Amino acid sequence: MKQVIRKGLKEIIVDEVPDPPVAPHHVLVRPLYSLISSGTETASIHQEGVLKEVAENPSHLRKIWEALKINGPVRTTAEVIAKFSEYAVLGYFGAGVVVDKHSTVTDLQIGDRVAYGGEGTGHGEAILTGRNLVARVPDEVSFEHACFATLGSIALHAVRIADINLGDRVAVIGLGLVGQLISQLVRLQGGVVIATDLRPERVELARRLGADHALPGDASVIEATNSLTEGKGADCVIIAAASKSEAPCHLALQLCRDRGRIVIVGAVPINFPWEEMYLKEVQLFMSRAYGPSSYDPAYERRGQDYPFAYVRWTENRNMEEFLRLVAAGRVDLAPLITxxxxxxxxxxxxxxxxxPQSGSLAVLLRYPAASEEKPAETFIPQRKVAVRKTADQRAEFRVALVGAGNIARWAHLPSLKKVPGVKLRAVYSTNGARAKSYALRFGADYCCSDYEEILRDPEINVVVITSRNQYHYSQALAALRAGKHVFVEKPMALTEEECRELCEAVRDTGLHLAVGFNRRFAPLYVEMKKRLAWRASPAVINCRMNSPGISGSYWMADPSIGGAILGEACHFVDLMYWLLESESVEVSAYCLPTGKQDPIGENNIVASFRFADGSIGNLTYCTAGSRTSGGERVEAFAQGIGIIVDSFKSLTICGTSKRKRSDLWARKGYDEQMRFFFRDILQETNNVADVMDGTRATIYCRKILESASTFKPIRIKMEL
Structure with a gap:
């Protein structure tokens, strides 16, 4: 499909990307029209260049410095350069027809006329969006006007937050699309509208659309508002402007009466003079997107509706109500389209x-489907897009990347490029724009959004899986059964049964499956293992990991798909086994109280292990710390020696004397790991963590969680 892309910082292109596949609780829409958000979308187009952007947002430099400390100068520089050609999707609302749906969606049919919204949906010929972000379009409403459903629900939600009563004097600052819609909706609510903007043509448009009073946004607006309100000020002021200046907020405070209300829906710096706010005792409200369910992944992605009796106006119900008002002729949209x-x-x-000279307001994109009589029937998804005209078949290993996430671009793809005889054949991701961006950057022959394309391709003999944790097992199993070697990021699987199936598949096919436990190849941990190999008695190991990024709504924090323990702490249970070369026989663990949104108790654990050789180990994994609390620290003690590795960058050896070695940049072992993986395939060796190592890590982590939930020590047996 063709999709609108921001390439780099400011270039807008239309490129061919794979169509998205359907997902649970989602529908696939073929748009006829979409509406460009002149505020949100243009804010991400840095037309004044990188220096201006960095000057206005110095936090970019801090991010680069933090990345530099973790990943080193080479890879950080490569990522910074890549930003100038990286693909980003623009747009988040439009209207069209349903062309496909997941079986979990039962109340929509193929061919239904719908309006859609949703962050990241974009302007493209096929749009995947959650069922709760799709509203049926009444027959009386054109597709052009249905495009306004999302913006209309944003305006509608702001009016609800404003709690307008009959006769309230309501000032609306900023008469862009949202401001114009708010002005019309305030009148429907019984309010008296005082509309103002710096642009005279928008003030005039608001007047034509029914604003009771339309005032130019110069110094006279304060005096005029006082005159219209008998010197008392507006009962409510709604800020619908987008500005980098604090002026809209200051103006709102001047227009507002004592004990009045200010509602912010536009993107403005919020900075009010304290004394004036205090003396007027003004109430300040934020209007968040288009309903109480905004940004709730359970609602937007997993299809969980809010109970009607408790939450009357959700995102979806706001979209439906706005479309009803349009169908009834209560909201006039035609004059907004320029x-x-x-x-x-x-x-x-x-x-x-x-x-600024164009006088644009609502700018619509028209799709080829708008010219078709039955667009739902003629839709044919294209989920594979060629990137190179001729494929390179000389490489011994032709690799498919499965999952285009950060670990792939920061670690595995750069590592693959360094291995002789290895060629990136394909990139698979359900996000078509990201798949195309990675394929272009790293030289793949094609990209796709259908995993079956990878499995069917006879040229691919190795699959590197870096998708989300819950997909690792099924994708690895399918690849093995398709005759392909597998490198899978940790965790290899989430359950013992999944581990058992993978072990059987490796045994039956004779193929290699490696698991991404990169610490086995990090130079400082390699040195730690060498020192521990000299011990003649059991050892004590202490691992501490602070990972505050895995919290809140971040997908990896979700305990239902393993959370931080199966997803990240597995690194350290594998590391302890590898350092000691001894199986754990028992674990006792405790976690923070569960049932809370943050910190998530299951992700904050202290676990103590007893190993077969008499050694003991302790793992402290927390997400409740701060980013300045340090990262990972591993300490190992045996008779007469202590060894400490801190965040991949320092090694301290304490024996008869104390020696410390420090590296400027963290060296995490990704390059060495990938090189040994391909060597293992060629030489039938086993240097990289294999299917049994992946199984062990999953079993250990599941026993940690079992102990923490039962408050009992748990015996560990490696039996499959």
Whole structure:
């Protein structure tokens, strides 16, 4: 499909990317029209260049410095350079017809006319969006007007937050699309609208659309508002402006009466003079997106609706209500549309929006489906896109990347490029734009959004899996059964049964399966293992990991898919086994109280292990710390020696004397790990963590969680 892309910092292109596949609780929509958000979308187009952007957001430099300390100068520089050609999807609302749906969606049918929203949906010929972000379009509403459903629900939610009563004087600051819609909705709610903007043509438009009072946004607006309110000020002020200045907030405070209300829906710096806010005792409200369910993944992605009796107006119900008002002729949208462009001319559409002389307001993109009589019936998904005209078949190993996430671009793809005889054949991701971006950057022959394309390709003989944890097992199993060697990021699997199936598949096929336990190849841990090999008695190991990033709504924090323990702490249970070369026989663990959203108790654990050789180990894994609390620290003690590795960068050896070795950059062993993986395939050796190592890590972590939940020590047996 064709999709609108921001390439790098500011270039807008239309490129061919794979169509998205359907997902649980989602539908696939073929748009006829989509609406460009002149505020949200243009804010991500850095037309004044990188220096201006960095000057206005110095936090970018801090991010680069933090990345430099963790990943070193070479890979950090490569990532910074890549930002100038990286693909990003623009857009998040439009209207079209349903062309496919997951079996979990039962109340929509193929061919239904719908409006859609959702962050990251984009402007493309096929849009995947959650069922709760799709609203049926009444027959009386055109697709052009249905595009406004998302913006309309944002405006509707702001009006609800404002709690407007009959006769309330309501000032609306900023008369862009959302401001114009708010002005119309306030009148429907019984309020008296005082609309103002710096642009005279928008003030005039608000007047034509029914604003009771439309005022130019100059110094006279304060005096005029006082005159219209008998010197008392507005009962409520809604800020719908987008500005980098604090002026809209200051103006709102001046317009607002004593004990009045200010509602912020626009993107503005929030900075009010304390004394004036205090003396007026003004109430300040934030209006978040288009309903109480906004940004809730359970609602938007997993299809869990809010109970009607308790939450009357969700995102979806706001979208439906706005479309009802449009169908009834209560909201006038036609005058808001200033420009229409075919999809192929999207770059020109963005130029028009960014040109202050164009007078643009609502700019629509028209899709080829708009010319078809039955667009749902003619839809044929294209889930594979060629990137190179001719494929390179000389390489001994032709690799498919499965999952285009951060670990792939920071670690595994750069490592693959360093291994002789290895060629990246394909990139698979359900995110078509990201798949295309990675394929272009790392030289793949094609990209796809259908995993079956990878499995069917006879040229691919190795699959590198870096997808989300819950997909590792099924993707690895399918690849083995398709006759392909597998490198899978940890965790290899989430259950013992999944581990058993993978072990059987490796045994039956004779193929290699390696698990991404990179610490086995990190130079400082290699040195630690060498020193421990000299011991003549049991050892004591203490591992401490602080990972505050795995918290809140971040997917890896979800205990239902393993959480931080199966997803990350597995590194350290593998590390202890590898350092000691001894199986654990028992674990006793405790976690923070469970049932809380943050910190998630199951992700904050202290676990003590007893090993077969008499050694003991302790793992402290927490997500409740701060980013300045340090990262990982591993201490090992045996008779007459102590060894400490801190965050991959320092090694301290304490024997008869104390020696310390420090590296400027963390060296995590990714390159060495990948090189040994391919060597293992060629030489039938076993240097990289294999299917049994992956099984062990999963079993150990599951026993940790079992002990923490039962408050009992748990015996560990490696039996499959």
């Amino acid at each position: 420009h229409r462009f075919p999809l192929e001319e999207a770059p020109e559409a963005y130029k028009t929006i960014l040109d």
